Amino acid sequence: MRKYLPKIYLAxxxxxxxxxxxxxxxFSFNDSRSLTNFxxxxxxxxxxxxxxRTMMESIYxxxxxxxxxxxxxxxxxxxxxxxxxxxxxxxxxxxxxMDNLSMLNPEIVTAIGxxxxxxxxGITTGFGTLLLAHIIFCIPxxxxxxxxxxxxxxxxxxxxxxxxxxxxxxxxxxxxxxxxKPGIFTGALTAFTMSFDDFVISYFVTGPGINNISTYVYSxxxxxxxxxxxxxxxxxxxxxxxxxxxxxxxxxxTKRHQKAETNEI
Amino acid sequence: MKEFRRLVYPYLVWGIIFILVPMFMxxxxxxxxxxxxxxxxxxxxDNFLRFFEDSIFIEVLWRSLKIAIATTIICILFGYPAAYFxxxxxxxxxxxxxxxxxLPMWINMLVRTYAWRGILLESGLSPExxxxxxxxxxxxxxxxxxxxxxxxxxxxxxxxxxTDLGCNARQAFMKVTLPLxxxxxxxxxxxxxxxxxxxxxxxxLLGGGSFVLIGNLIESYFLTAGDWNFGAAxxxxxxxxxxxxMFITRKFDHEKEADNA
Numbered sequence: 001m002r003k004y005l006p007k008i009y010l011a012x013x014x015x016x017x018x019x020x021x022x023x024x025x026x027f028s029f030n031d032s033r034s035l036t037n038f039x040x041x042x043x044x045x046x047x048x049x050x051x052x053r054t055m056m057e058s059i060y061x062x063x064x065x066x067x068x069x070x071x072x073x074x075x076x077x078x079x080x081x082x083x084x085x086x087x088x089x090x091x092x093x094x095x096x097x098m099d100n101l102s103m104l105n106p107e108i109v110t111a112i113g114x115x116x117x118x119x120x121x122g123i124t125t126g127f128g129t130l131l132l133a134h135i136i137f138c139i140p141x142x143x144x145x146x147x148x149x150x151x152x153x154x155x156x157x158x159x160x161x162x163x164x165x166x167x168x169x170x171x172x173x174x175x176x177x178x179x180x181k182p183g184i185f186t187g188a189l190t191a192f193t194m195s196f197d198d199f200v201i202s203y204f205v206t207g208p209g210i211n212n213i214s215t216y217v218y219s220x221x222x223x224x225x226x227x228x229x230x231x232x233x234x235x236x237x238x239x240x241x242x243x244x245x246x247x248x249x250x251x252x253x254t255k256r257h258q259k260a261e262t263n264e265i
Numbered sequence: 266m267k268e269f270r271r272l273v274y275p276y277l278v279w280g281i282i283f284i285l286v287p288m289f290m291x292x293x294x295x296x297x298x299x300x301x302x303x304x305x306x307x308x309x310x311d312n313f314l315r316f317f318e319d320s321i322f323i324e325v326l327w328r329s330l331k332i333a334i335a336t337t338i339i340c341i342l343f344g345y346p347a348a349y350f351x352x353x354x355x356x357x358x359x360x361x362x363x364x365x366x367x368l369p370m371w372i373n374m375l376v377r378t379y380a381w382r383g384i385l386l387e388s389g390l391s392p393e394x395x396x397x398x399x400x401x402x403x404x405x406x407x408x409x410x411x412x413x414x415x416x417x418x419x420x421x422x423x424x425x426x427x428t429d430l431g432c433n434a435r436q437a438f439m440k441v442t443l444p445l446x447x448x449x450x451x452x453x454x455x456x457x458x459x460x461x462x463x464x465x466x467x468x469x470l471l472g473g474g475s476f477v478l479i480g481n482l483i484e485s486y487f488l489t490a491g492d493w494n495f496g497a498a499x500x501x502x503x504x505x506x507x508x509x510x511m512f513i514t515r516k517f518d519h520e521k522e523a524d525n526a
Contacts, residue, residue: 006350006353009346010347010350013343013347014365016402017366017369017402017405021369021372023383023384024383035382035383079275080273083270084273085269086269087273091277094277095273095276098280098281098285101284101285104459105288105504106459106462106463106504106507107460108463108484108500109288109291109463109500110287112291113287113288113290113291114283115487116291116294136284139276139279193371199373199466200466204487213373213375214376217373217375218375218470221379221469221470228376231376232373232376232379235376243371
């Protein structure tokens with residue numbers, strides 16, 4: 001019994017983590033409005049979800065904002081991280097402290113700060129402010145993901161590229177960027193999930209009529225709306241597919257690589 | 266290579282505008298009175314006096330602190346054994362276990378919290394207990410992962426040495442494993458306590474309208490009441506409480522380190 005105790009405990013913890021996920025998926029197929037009694041199988045909540053324009057729009061905004069915010073914050077973050085590695089210590093410290101402030105601040109504080117900024121300077125809140133806010137809070141995480149890779153960089157390689165006639169920009173593009181690629185990829189992935197999952201900041205800086213999935217779920221929580229179960233199920237399925245692909249593609253790639261190598265021999 | 270230095274300048278300006286200025290705005294709003302315009306400065310402490318003179322606000326602050334501290338303790342108590350057991354698995358199973366625990370975190374926090382509403386709907390539990398379940402559910406994975414990381418980095422030779430020197434399993438755990446995992450516990454505390462204090466959608470979704478924490482106060486003063494000055498003051502008070510708590514935790518950590526040395 002003692003031998004199995006750790007495994008039983010871990011199984012219970014995992015059950016706790018997966019219970020609500022299994023629960024929403026199960027009840028998304030419920031025949032009735034009830035969230036506690038399963039009366040029969042039906043797809044009506046999926047039909048209702050697809051027919052609900054605000055709901056579909058919220059998915060659209062979540063995805064579009066996550067994609068744009070990821071691209072922009074990854075570009076700015078990469079450029080800044082490269083610049084930081086060559087900057088004076090004062091500048092480096094200053095930017096680091098600023099990023100720490102952004103990451104360690106409670107989300108609600110960042111959120112009201114941005115809201116006050118936008119409103120005080122007369123910027124109408126809506127899609128633009130929502131997107132801008134997402135880019136703002138994603139960049140520090142991108143920089144954080146890239147910095148370790150930049151520290152490992154061998155300065156001599158870039159110097160060699162310059163000596164061999166590269167312009168600084170060519171050295172950047174042909175030598176530095178390829179070496180820090182894994183960091184950039186991690187940064188982009190972090191940015192995407194941060195943006196896609198965000199609720200608190202989006203809630204404060206969005207304008208009327210613009211909802212992402214989180215703010216939509218929050219705003220419709222007063223009534224019982226089983227379509228949200230259907231929406232959740234779609235997200236669960238979507239995320240699972242993305243995660244499986246993210247884990248399987250590198251695996252297949254390395255296998256192919258190995259195969260190619262053995263063929264060469 | 267100095268050309269690359271210039272690459273940092275755009276973000277320097279960006280960060281000042283979008284990270285520092287907003288914080289500064291909160292300060293200004295907290296110390297001025299109404300008229301949602303920064304142009305008409307009117308320095309005042311009234312917002313803070315209003316908070317500390319009203320027992321309701323103090324009660325909400327106290328409740329938020331109490332719930333955040335309790336959530337943190339519950340997460341350590343349940344998270345530590347989980348992390349410990351994972352660290353004892355075979356290396357391959359360890360990464361599988363970590364993956365299984367991280368997976369749900371990829372799904373929107375709000376969606377997962379919403380799911381608990383259905384489960385707890387007819388449970389008959391008090392709003393407070395429901396909020397605790399929601400908090401522990403959302404933040405426990407962070408605690409497990411932090412403690413697991415520090416345990417997996419531990420040099421196993423220390424344990425062998427402790428056993429050789431006559432420690433039994435329990436003593437070896439208390440004198441070697443536990444002290445070495447303190448950094449993991451501390452970073453776990455940061456990742457649990459901080460969002461727990463300021464959380465506002467968990468109490469709203471699971472506690473019903475009656476259960477108010479400091480985050481809900483800030484939300485309602487900004488979005489419902491439209492009293493931004495008071496809302497800014499509340500968030501400043503909350504930030505200071507968080508900073509002080511984190512300072513105490515860190516200090517405790519350093520003292521422990523000093524003891525060990």
